[in-house]
Amino acid sequence: MRHSPELISARWRRSSYSNANGGECVEIAEDFPGAVPVRDSKNPHGPVVVVPVGAWDAFVNALKA
Numbered sequence: 001m002r003h004s005p006e007l008i009s010a011r012w013r014r015s016s017y018s019n020a021n022g023g024e025c026v027e028i029a030e031d032f033p034g035a036v037p038v039r040d041s042k043n044p045h046g047p048v049v050v051v052p053v054g055a056w057d058a059f060v061n062a063l064k065a
Helices: 053-064
Strands: 012-014 026-029 035-040 049-052
Touching (some): 035 053, 049 053
Antiparallel strands (some): 035 049
16 A cells, blocks of 8 residues: 555554664554554655554564564
């Protein structure tokens, strides 16, 4: 998904685990019921992957385990 009207006004939040030197940075947009938009912060105008909330939760929990 690229630059849909909903994502243009999205508030992006960078992962607290992202590299502070501008490296591997992942951002997510919140306030999208049922979905989690994810993008590379180094390419804010690039593609966005939209993941169902359940899949995102499973991914995050697997990383924590």
